[in-house]
Amino acid sequence: MLSGENLQFLKNSLTFWDKLTKQQADYIVSNTSLLQYRQKEHIHSGIHDCIGVVVVKKGRLRNYILSDEGKEVTLFRLNSGEVSVLTASCAVESVNFDIQVDAEHDSDIFIIKPEVFKKLCAENIYVENYFFKTLASHFSDVMAAMEQILFLSFEKRLALFLINQSELDGCEYIRMTHESIANHMGSAREVVSRMLKYFQKEGIVELSRGDIGIINREKLERIAE
Amino acid sequence: MLSGENLQFLKNSLTFWDKLTKQQADYIVSNTSLLQYRQKEHIHSGIHDCIGVVVVKKGRLRNYILSDEGKEVTLFRLNSGEVSVLTASCAVESVNFDIQVDAEHDSDIFIIKPEVFKKLCAENIYVENYFFKTLASHFSDVMAAMEQILFLSFEKRLALFLINQSELDGCEYIRMTHESIANHMGSAREVVSRMLKYFQKEGIVELSRGDIGIINREKLERIAE
Numbered sequence: 001m002l003s004g005e006n007l008q009f010l011k012n013s014l015t016f017w018d019k020l021t022k023q024q025a026d027y028i029v030s031n032t033s034l035l036q037y038r039q040k041e042h043i044h045s046g047i048h049d050c051i052g053v054v055v056v057k058k059g060r061l062r063n064y065i066l067s068d069e070g071k072e073v074t075l076f077r078l079n080s081g082e083v084s085v086l087t088a089s090c091a092v093e094s095v096n097f098d099i100q101v102d103a104e105h106d107s108d109i110f111i112i113k114p115e116v117f118k119k120l121c122a123e124n125i126y127v128e129n130y131f132f133k134t135l136a137s138h139f140s141d142v143m144a145a146m147e148q149i150l151f152l153s154f155e156k157r158l159a160l161f162l163i164n165q166s167e168l169d170g171c172e173y174i175r176m177t178h179e180s181i182a183n184h185m186g187s188a189r190e191v192v193s194r195m196l197k198y199f200q201k202e203g204i205v206e207l208s209r210g211d212i213g214i215i216n217r218e219k220l221e222r223i224a225e
Numbered sequence: 226m227l228s229g230e231n232l233q234f235l236k237n238s239l240t241f242w243d244k245l246t247k248q249q250a251d252y253i254v255s256n257t258s259l260l261q262y263r264q265k266e267h268i269h270s271g272i273h274d275c276i277g278v279v280v281v282k283k284g285r286l287r288n289y290i291l292s293d294e295g296k297e298v299t300l301f302r303l304n305s306g307e308v309s310v311l312t313a314s315c316a317v318e319s320v321n322f323d324i325q326v327d328a329e330h331d332s333d334i335f336i337i338k339p340e341v342f343k344k345l346c347a348e349n350i351y352v353e354n355y356f357f358k359t360l361a362s363h364f365s366d367v368m369a370a371m372e373q374i375l376f377l378s379f380e381k382r383l384a385l386f387l388i389n390q391s392e393l394d395g396c397e398y399i400r401m402t403h404e405s406i407a408n409h410m411g412s413a414r415e416v417v418s419r420m421l422k423y424f425q426k427e428g429i430v431e432l433s434r435g436d437i438g439i440i441n442r443e444k445l446e447r448i449a450e
Contacts, residue, residue, distance in 0.1 A: 065368070067376035094361040097368035125350050132357030136319040139364045143290070143322035146371050150411055151292035186375055 002029055006057070010110055013055045013081050019126035027120070031113045037103035043087075046098030050090035052114040053131075055083050059107025060168070062184070063138075066100050073149070073186030076141035077104065079168070085134045087111075091118040092131065149186060157185060158195050159224035162205070166214055174212040227254055231282070235335055238280045238306050244351035252345070256338045262328035268312075271323030275315035277339045278356075280308050284332025285393070287409070288363075291325050298374065298411030301366035302329060304393070310359045312336075316343040317356065374411060382410060383420050384449035387430070391439055399437040 002010065007029065011017040017025065034057065037043055043061065044051050054061070061078040063086065078084055089095040091114040121128040148157055161184065165174050178192045185192070196212065199205045204220050206213045214220055227235065232254065236242045242250065259282065262268055268286065269276050279286070286303040288311065303309055314320040316339040346353040373382055386409065390399050403417045410417070421437065424430045429445050431438045439445060 065372060065375070067372070069376070071376060073375055092358075092361065094358045094365065096365050097372075125353075128350075128354065128357075132353075132360070133317075133319045135357070135361055135364065136317065139360065139367070140319065140321050142364070142367065142371070146367070147290060147292070147322075149375065150290070150298055151294070151296060 016126040044101035055110040057108040074184040241351040269326035280335040282333040299409040
């Protein structure tokens with residue numbers, strides 16, 4: 001059973017809550033789990049998994065695609081208060097692709113069973129609307145990622161990634177391995193290391209064990225423009 | 226005003242038609258145009274265009290993204306009876322990316338004004354549902370394109386493209402320039418020409434002015450596997 005604070009968090013995140021009947025709200029509450037995942041732990045793998053609708057309470061989730069050869073490309077990330085419906089794709093027809101979800105940091109997440117959403121989507125137009133609007137916003141995120149990958153130089157993409165990451169973390173020091181940056185970007189570790197070394201030579205970042213420090217943000221932003 | 230045959234076509238394509246009130250059906254009919262586009266003619270450019278929901282009567286439409294430098298990548302194509310809602314993105318929130326649409330062949334298309342869909346989505350749950358389901362199926366198409374681009378070798382992608390194209394056209398001879406294949410694939414003409422010459426050397430295709438003939442489909446399919 002969800003505690004008062006957790007219930008309030010869920011109500012704030014699921015903007016259709018006011019439009020639920022008492023019975024529907026109870027139905028969600030009694031079919032929602034609050035789970036803890038450690039950093040890098042795998043949460044969801046593809047369409048056959050279908051764990052349900054995910055609401056991030058704390059932490060950050062990485063949504064990505066994975067090739068047969070193990071190549072990864074990050075599509076978008078979800079932070080506290082954000083919701084993924086792609087993890088409940090079995091609840092709707094017409095979504096037929098595989099998405100992978102990992103905890104990027106230690107994360108607490110609510111998972112609402114997919115059959116709950118399926119039932120409520122059929123009963124309540126506001127729930128269905130919410131589901132599809134969230135889907136549309138994932139679609140927009142994926143298109144943005146795709147345009148970056150296809151149309152921007154690697155230099156620009158890496159600059160954008162570092163800026164974005166330091167904003168997400170609220171810190172000029174990015175604590176990530178080159179390998180994990182490569183996985184986000186669908187690139188190879190060597191390529192990331194080479195470009196970071198170039199940025200270092202240009203006085204834009206400083207590299208130390210496990211850390212990338214942004215020391216000339218203005219220059220980095222000029223590259224990303 | 227739409228003729229009987231055209232009206233019937235529209236009814237068959239828009240699967241929510243039976244759920245419309247007489248007034249709603251009339252509202253669509255009186256706000257739908259049937260337009261003809263020549264091969265390669267531009268139909269829709271990005272979010273600020275928002276021409277409306279498109280139903281293909283005859284021909285084929287290419288939906289693609291376009292970089293600032295003019296690089297193109299095809300996301301999906303629409304054939305007779307198929308519908309695009311991305312061309313009516315102003316009718317819904319949460320879709321905020323630009324898509325380009327060209328006529329790939331001479332095409333006859335119905336265009337339903339975006340404000341009609343906006344109004345009917347608000348009034349009629351079946352219309353809204355249809356809108357979002359179609360959006361979800363575009364999303365699935367885009368993910369399939371993205372996975373191909375990111376994860377498959379160019380050789381495999383070109384083999385898949387040729388197979389797919391010959392199936393679409395119902396013909397072993399593909400009448401397309403290397404340039405236009407490159408635009409579909411987000412590649413460069415030289416890269417396409419080089420790989421086609423390799424396929425020719427392997428006895429898979431024969432190349433002549435403006436034509437690519439598949440002469441060993443089995444071998445092509447083995448590459449695409």
